[in-house]
Amino acid sequence: MQIAIIGGGASGFMAAITAAETYPDARITIFEKNKTVLNKVRISGGGRCNVTHNPSDLRFFIKNYPRGEKLLRKLLHQFDANSTVNWFEKRGVKLKTETDGRMFPVSDSSHTIIECLIKTAKNHQIAIRTSTNIKSFSKIQNDYTNTFAIQLDDETIHADRLLIATGGYPKASGFDWLQEHDHHIIPPLPSLFTFNTPDNYLLPLAGVSVQDVDVRIMGTKHEWRGPLLITHWGFSGPAVLKLSAWGARDLAEKEYHFICRINWVPEMNEQQIREVFILEKTKAPKQQISSHAKFGLPSRLWKTFAEKAEINEGLRWSEATNKVLNRLAELLSNSQFDVKGKTTFKEEFVTCGGIALTDIDPDTLQSRSVPGLFFSGEVLDVDGITGGFNFQNAWTTGYIAGKNIGA
Secondary structure (H helix, E strand, C coil): CCCCCCCCCCHHHHHHHHHHHHCCCCCCECEEEECCHHHEEEEEEEHCCEECCCCCCCCHHHHHEEEEHHHHHHHHHCCCHHHHHHHHCCCHCEEEEEEEEEECCCCCCCHHHHHHHHHHHHCCCEEEEECCCCCEEEECCCCEEEEEEEEECCCCCEEECCCCCCCCCHHHHHHHHCCCCCCCCCEEEECEEEECCCHHHHHHHHCCCCEEEEEEEEECCEEEEEEEECCCCECHHHHHHHHHHHHHHHHHHHCCEEEEEEECCCCCHHHHHHHHHHHHHHHCCCCCCCCCCCCCCCCHHHHHHHHHHCCCCCCHHHHHHHHHHHHHHHHHHCCCEEEEEHHHHHHEEEEEECCCCHHHHCCCCECCCCCCECCCCHHCCEECCCCCCHHHHHHHHHHHHHHCCCC
């Protein structure tokens, strides 16, 4: 049996290796259009490769997928984060867990993961063809054959089974060659992006981070609490990235022009913050307000808020009027910023959209319209938030497709 896998990324390699171990007589080839394979693995996590997220109860784990939760609930029973950890450890790669739950190789190098996947593939005699562009494919079905004809730039090859693991495409036109085979395409849109706020008075504080804020997209239900990073162009950090993933379609409809509201002291509302200030007037009447940050906020950020509230540098708590303290309380609990555009998070481009999940068998990931054709990874309309969840989708769907592709 000839198995062709289009896409030399994480999911394509997992599918190829699983297929080789499940169907040892199969001849498997991975086709990659770029000069090198596993390029997203190489750059993930700043070159460290965020392999997966710390295993947790499935009910909580699947809540990290804005799209595809129902499918993954079924598939993760067969290959979950624990399975990923065990899979790599059996092949000599140990993973470690960081405080935020992200898991990396103990080497802190993505090359460890790349070398493991390539070595394992070669041990199974899986052929790897790079710089190979797939232009189209067709199904040849008659009394004599039931195969795929796959058109490359300068040759046609044949395979009994075909897996598409090409990842997401930034534009819908990238899916045209798949749409020809009666597959519905959910229009691709960016997910996991940072917010551009060109008129933001906090931009001079680029590099300052706050460990716990609440960010809301005004006019929507989207809200997320977590760490935030001030950048040269706006806001980033887990709270913003996760919010961008959940709000990907709504924010695209707004053409990435919207207002985000930030509560910098998320355990309190404006009234509770005011009460803290009134208490400070009694507890520390002679303390200069702008020089002593409250609520664990970075001193530079606190001082900027104080200036914005028109609190001069020498003003003490005992001298502050209610009007001034009300302004400061509102800034801390209800800062609003005009977002005018987005920026891709580092080089980790993630899209929502792709092959509609109604078009595939949820047990095998085989196409409902083209027998012998399988899909895995981000080419499907599945995407996760930052933290290793997109790679887990790649490992899981690659494993399930690989298990079933030779049946």
